[in-house]
């Protein structure tokens with residue numbers, strides 16, 4: 686699409702820029718799914734960020750006229766999204782999870798797990814007595830979003846936030862400091878359970894990498910801006926998940942629960958372990974591919990995971 690160089694003379698209000706940005710995004714064939722799922726919301730997020738305005742700006746302000754400098758800033762931000770093909774969250778360095786803002790950059794995946802909904806409900810009905818939960822592990826923590834949201838939802842719990850990437854753990858520590866949960870959340874550099882010898886938890890939550898190599902290669906460009914280590918997990922997509930299933934039992938308390946997101950690899954997992962009764966959780970806000978197993982079930986099917 687060609688447009689006049691003086692586009693800022695033709696568009697005046699905040700709403701004009703959102704509409705124009707969304708049209709440009711559609712024309713450019715951008716992919717959405719890293720925090721927003723459509724071009725309008727993506728254009729709103731970028732426009733408000735460029736204007737230093739809050740993400741929940743009341744609708745009436747969208748009729749406000751922008752100054753010449755503001756128009757240039759907004760157009761620059763919207764054009765960057767097209768030129769760089771990065772998720773908006775990497776341009777704004779902010780993503781929301783469980784109603785909390787997180788600093789993000791290319792060292793971590795953009796938070797978007799449906800597990801947020803479970804955390805907000807304190808894992809009801811699976812957990813009956815939230816105040817009895819004292820030890821939680823967020824395995825493959827990335828930005829620390831799951832660990833920190835759990836610390837907020839379970840104020841009496843200690844939370845380990847583990848990741849193999851020292852880069853990701855730096856981001857997680859920044860978020861832990863911002864949310865002032867350093868007394869509850871500890872980062873651990875660990876290859877899955879290898880660095881967690883002897884530790885047992887009430888709850889192990891994991892959003893590990895689970896995309897198979899072929900699928901990863903075919904993902905839209907926006908995903909390729911994210912760390913490959915956070916997405917791809919071998920030929921079947923199940924390399925990390927298999928290792929988690931093998932060791933999780935040794936790190937759960939007797940009444941403990943394991944909750945793991947495997948996304949599109951759910952079918953492959955059911956196929957790999959046909960006898961294991963994975964409980965696939967349902968979400969009101971959308972999303973799927975998250976299973977729950979109890980410590981007892983992990984013990985019962987131990988031989989299959991070996």
Ligand SMILES: C[S@@+](CC[C@H](N)C(=O)[O-])C[C@H]1O[C@@H](n2cnc3c(N)ncnc32)[C@H](O)[C@@H]1O
Nearest residue numbers: 796825826827848849850876877892893894915
């Ligand atoms: C899908 S991202 C999840 C990040 C975050 N929990 C979230 O939901 O946004 C997966 C994370 O697993 C980490 N990871 C990959 N392989 C790992 C391993 N073997 N041990 C520990 N962490 C690993 C990556 O560094 C990445 O941060």
